[in-house]
Amino acid sequence: MARWDPGTADRLRKAALELYAEHGYDAVTITQIAERAGITRRSYFRYFPDKREVLFAGAEQLPPAVAEAVLAAEEGESPLRTVLAALADVGTRVAQAVDPSPERRAIIAATPELQERERSKGAAITTAIRDALEQRGTPPELAKPAAQVAAIILGDAFDRWIDAGGTQDFPAYLDAATAAFRSACGGTFT
DSSP states (O other): OOTTOTTHHHHHHHHHHHHHHHHOGGGOOHHHHHHHHTSOHHHHTTTOSSTTGGGTTTGGGHHHHHHHHHHHSOTTSOHHHHHHHHHHHHHHHHHHHSOOOHHHHHHHHTOHHHHHHHHHHHHHHHHHHHHHHHHTTOOHHHHHHHHHHHHHHHHHHHHHHHHTTTOSOHHHHHHHHHHHHHHHTTTOOO
């Protein structure tokens, strides 16, 4: 096998998901994941720093991508509409790169350590949105709640996307999540 086989990271993700589903996250070792993927434990670390990151690979790219999209968005919209337009674009790119796996979500939901990692990812996205809005000139007292609401809607949209197996383009799920949030606010939010 080649030293840097391009399919190895995917095999490792698949092996980890299978093992976590079979035995629970805490009971699985890196050695088991590596063996199931057909590589050595030492080779595993060329792809992921620990057994947690196999589920979150690429997550560090999302906050800068979101910030870039917010900064590049057209002028003239409300802060929240600006962010939602940016999230439709970024969400589409993320959806193309991520497997809509309900198993992954179930494993995270069952494991406090992974829940914390997921919350950290969400907090980083919220901060990136807030900072980008402020760079665009949005006052902090508006940037913060707009970022928080946008992050809630984004999370709901990804849940809907996963629940549906990614059968539609991501913006459809973002629109549905936005409509649900709007309805929860009595239809008054924009």
